[in-house]
Amino acid sequence: MALKYEIIKKHNKSRLGKLHTKHGIINTPAFMPVGTCGTVKAMLPESVASTGAEILLGNTYHLMLRPGAELVAKMGGLHKFMNWPKPILTDSGGFQVMSLKGLRKLTEEGVTFKSHVDGKQFFLTPEESIGIQHKLDSNITMCLDECTPFPATFDEAKKSMQRSMRWAERSKNAFQNRDGYGIFGIQQGSIFKDLRQESADALKKIGFDGYAIGGLAVGEGQEKMFEVLDYAPEMLPEDKPRYLMGVGKPDDIVGAVSRGVDMFDCVMPTRSGRTAQAFTDYGPINIRNARHREDPRPVEAECDCPLCRNYTRAYIHHLQKCNEILAVMLLSWHNIRYYERLMQKIRKSLEEETFDEFVKDFYAKQQMGDIEEI
């Protein structure tokens, strides 16, 4: 098989595993920071690596626009181009089918994007998306799909899902097998169990190295998302990694691991870092808030990131107020480290068979909220 996945331990629905790629091993459950344009915003790749991240995301649509897949290939592939020697997963452009719906036209053949940069037209087919991801030298290629918006009626979700399944087959056919590289299918079906099953069956018939759950965390709320995750992961092959796309908040991730998900990616730690939010074991804080103005404590006492080791809340608050780049850098760093530490704790508890206690403790702390007294 092109990508080897070993499951080391299981606990109820949760799994501890290792995914082997040409550029290294990914310990699962894993969180993948998002580096859409060939950079995790405001972070040095070396800094991202120091957080414990073992794999990054890149994006087909954005890299196709700038600098173009050919150039990246000429520069030796995305790993070399961006100085990230570890594994890379690339999204197919399927999310942009939803997020850029005003700038694109969907047909059975593919999707025409009007570049958000200069208006230039790009026609992205499943074959083209796979080809671009190949040129980028992505370790994990994603099928081109349509991230079904929410809410969708049953019929809308069905049509959208079925097209994504036809595109999944075309994507798989266009994919060139190589050792240490793989392709993931993406389940759709919105919040409808029948459609999720139909989608899972279609993907399994095609056969993939891993299976993603797409079309969640698009506005349905955590309760509905968890309802879907109560059944969706188990519809997918047990011996392959399961990847919940675009999720999520820390408690989303813990809940999803409990329900059998192995991989996550989310913009949240970096975007929040740019918008003054810092994640802590006791829930998120907004460092811009006046209550941090004279707080001599670190953002999080237990955290070992540079922000928490070397700077006070008062200082980060000051930097943020002054709109200083350093605030964005340090907060992004902290948040990614927070997510990676969370995943490390999840894996450790699965390893030591204390996952249930970890989950209980996690939610108890999150509910306590940030301690306000100084």
Place this chain on the structure above:
RNA sequence: GGAGGGGUGGCAGAGCGGUCAAAUGCAACGGACUGUAAAUCCGUCGACUUUAGUCUACGAUGGUUCGAAUCCAUCCCCCUCCA
């Protein structure tokens, strides 16, 4: 000494008889952010009560007017240019 311009909410700055508790930006305060069109976006921002409303407000005082941030008079202060 001569000529001119101006004083508006924390700051900058519109408004030049009613529709002005006063545009807009910044600051302040709070919220949102989930496969990144995002160092972004949204809300609040005189006081008290808030559905509606009441009061105090555009340098100061007095006046004209049904009605004044807007017009007039006097006073105080600031700025530019020329001597």
